[in-house]
Amino acid sequence: MSSSFKVRFARYSDKEEIMSFIGNYWAKNHILSTDQMFFDFQYKHKDNLQFVLALDTNNRIVGVLGYMQYDPEKIEQDIVLALWKVIPNLSDPVLGIKLIEYLRDNIKHRCIFCVGINKKTIGVFKFMGFQTGKLVHFAAFNKDCKTFSIAIPPLKKKFFVCSDSWNFKKTKSVELSLEKLIKLSGYKEKKPHKSKNYILKRYVEHPYFFYTFHEVYEKNFYLGLVVSREVQHLSGRAIRIIDVLAEDSNISRIINEFVITLKKSCHEYIDVYASNLNESLLINGNYNIVSDLQKIIIPDHFSPFEQKNIDIHFCTTDNQPSCLFKGDGDQDNPRIRRESIAND
Amino acid sequence: MSVSTIIEIFQDILDVKKGTVNLNSTSSDIDEWDSVATVNIIVALEDEFGIKFKLEDIQEVKSVKDFVELVQEHKK
Numbered sequence: 001m002s003s004s005f006k007v008r009f010a011r012y013s014d015k016e017e018i019m020s021f022i023g024n025y026w027a028k029n030h031i032l033s034t035d036q037m038f039f040d041f042q043y044k045h046k047d048n049l050q051f052v053l054a055l056d057t058n059n060r061i062v063g064v065l066g067y068m069q070y071d072p073e074k075i076e077q078d079i080v081l082a083l084w085k086v087i088p089n090l091s092d093p094v095l096g097i098k099l100i101e102y103l104r105d106n107i108k109h110r111c112i113f114c115v116g117i118n119k120k121t122i123g124v125f126k127f128m129g130f131q132t133g134k135l136v137h138f139a140a141f142n143k144d145c146k147t148f149s150i151a152i153p154p155l156k157k158k159f160f161v162c163s164d165s166w167n168f169k170k171t172k173s174v175e176l177s178l179e180k181l182i183k184l185s186g187y188k189e190k191k192p193h194k195s196k197n198y199i200l201k202r203y204v205e206h207p208y209f210f211y212t213f214h215e216v217y218e219k220n221f222y223l224g225l226v227v228s229r230e231v232q233h234l235s236g237r238a239i240r241i242i243d244v245l246a247e248d249s250n251i252s253r254i255i256n257e258f259v260i261t262l263k264k265s266c267h268e269y270i271d272v273y274a275s276n277l278n279e280s281l282l283i284n285g286n287y288n289i290v291s292d293l294q295k296i297i298i299p300d301h302f303s304p305f306e307q308k309n310i311d312i313h314f315c316t317t318d319n320q321p322s323c324l325f326k327g328d329g330d331q332d333n334p335r336i337r338r339e340s341i342a343n344d
Numbered sequence: 345m346s347v348s349t350i351i352e353i354f355q356d357i358l359d360v361k362k363g364t365v366n367l368n369s370t371s372s373d374i375d376e377w378d379s380v381a382t383v384n385i386i387v388a389l390e391d392e393f394g395i396k397f398k399l400e401d402i403q404e405v406k407s408v409k410d411f412v413e414l415v416q417e418h419k420k
Contacts, residue, residue: 086379093371093379094402101399123384 005062005095007102010051014061015039018051021061026085031334041207042082042330045072052099054086062087065099068329069107071195077107078192081114082330084121097128111191113316115328122313130315135324137290137309138282139271139298140259148268149236152297152307160286166257167217168226174204174213178245180222186247187224191322199245202327203227208334211242214261216254223250226258227327230267233305239265241272243327251323252278256285271298273312273326303336350412353388357381370407389415 010018015036023033032039043049043066054063063086070078081103086096104112115135117125122132141157171177178196181187194202203211214226224246228239241258244251255272262270271290283289290298292309300310312331314324326332347367354365358376371377382405386397389411395418405411 088378089371090379092403093382094399096379097383097399120380120384123387124380127383127387127390 004057005090005092005098006055006059007095007098008053008055009106010049010053010064012044012047012049014051014053015049017061018049018053018064021064022083022085025087026083027335029336031336032083038207038334041201041205042066042068042333045069052102054095054099062090063095063099065096065103066330067103068198070192070198073195075108077109079103079107079109079112080192080329081112084114097124100128109317111316111318113192113314113318113324113328115312115314115324115326116331117313117315119311119313122315125315130317131319132313132315133275135273135275135312135314135326136277136279137271137273137298137312138255138277138287139269139290139296140262140286141269141288142262142265142267144264145266145268147235149234150231150238150299150307151236151268152295153269154288154294154296158286158288160259160263162257162260162286165219166260167220168214168258168261169217171213171215171225175200177213177215177225181224181245184222184224184247186249187245190248191318191320192324192328194245203243209332214258216246216258218250218253223247223254226254228270229332231302233299233302236268237266238268239270240326241270242332243325244272244274244323248276248323252281256282256287259286269298273300275314275324276321277323303334347412349392350389350415351408353392354385354408354411357384357388365408367409367412368407385411393419395419 019033019039022030043051050067052065053061056062065084066082068080068082084096125132141153143157178199182196209229212228216223216226226241227243228241231238231240241255244254246254259270288296290296290309297307297309299305299307351365355362358374358381360374360376382402386402390396393415401414405414
């Protein structure tokens with residue numbers, strides 16, 4: 001059966017219609033439907049938009065698939081999928097799948113993945129041959145914090161055990177630090193691999209969120225960077241690890257030692273969502289797994305604030321497990337347009 | 345292969361009451377039956393009967409009966 005829909009890459013001239021589509025069919029007042037600057041920040045690449053579109057016979061948009069390339073100059077791309085929506089009840093029930101297939105067929109890639117897939121679509125991704133899973137949510141609680149406004153901590157908070165051989169230094173010269181990072185052999189081999197330009201754009205040039213970069217040293221040996229963001233609700237503050245830019249084999253140890261930054265701070269906790277971490281190292285170390293069963297609550301939504309745990313599912317075409325974070329793709333972004341630095 | 349197993353899979357994935365789905369049901373009869381549900385049903389049928397469908401197969405199926413026939417073809 002031939003489909004009466006056409007699939008193609010978006011052009012910059014499609015921007016207005018894509019934004020309207022997002023407002024009409026994804027979420028009313030979503031930032032990507034109202035904020036032109038943010039839309040460009042996220043999806044404009046050179047003179048194009050990183051979208052695959054499905055159009056009907058009248059050339060109206062009936063489906064969109066947003067994506068980002070971690071290093072657009074590379075021959076083989078690591079591609080992260082973002083917003084994916086097709087109008088319901090179309091005559092072609094697999095048009096959504098065709099958008100992803102179009103991307104697969106037309107951009108030479110090493111891997112395609114997505115962080116934050118809807119639980120309902122896990123079967124769809126499996127049908128397409130993706131591996132699926134859930135990011136594990138870890139948190140380390142500040143024992144000196146007397147009042148918790150954001151989190152519901154465990155009854156018994158851990159004493160942090162940290163090694164003297166580690167050092168975390170906040171850096172303002174992110175560019176210089178990234179120069180060191182991209183020279184690390186373990187980082188070069190990482191999959192997915194974020195290029196220096198992607199990291200600068202994603203975290204340094206973000207129009208609403210402010211990210212802090214911490215250089216990581218073990219015995220004065222540079223291991224990479226922790227990217228964090230402070231969140232607050234009422235009088236409570238917390239630190240979220242959004243990404244760890246380092247060799248995968250070092251990441252769990254880095255996260256475990258990073259709790260040193262909570263000492264003498266007013267923050268309630270540090271949390272991180274990630275895949276493929278060394279769970280036993282973190283649980284036997286300074287972290288707890290966040291779960292309703294353990295009666296530990298670490299919110300993920302801050303505007304509006306919702307004091308509940310949120311699962312983040314992911315999918316990947318890569319058969320090898322890799323460390324994915326909340327910062328991968330479009331997960332760590334505001335949902336509604338605001339005038340100042342947001343706190344979502 | 346049992347037709348009742350297939351109907352159970354439909355009811356389970358569409359999250360509808362027993363008796364809502366019958367052989368003649370189509371996506372226009374049941375609100376919960378959207379394109380995502382169609383693929384989830386396909387994946388559940390693959391797992392249940394140890395078969396593998398192609399993308400083209402899904403485009404052809406409209407009713408529960410079509411799904412039953414599709415499974416029968418693949419089981420041959």
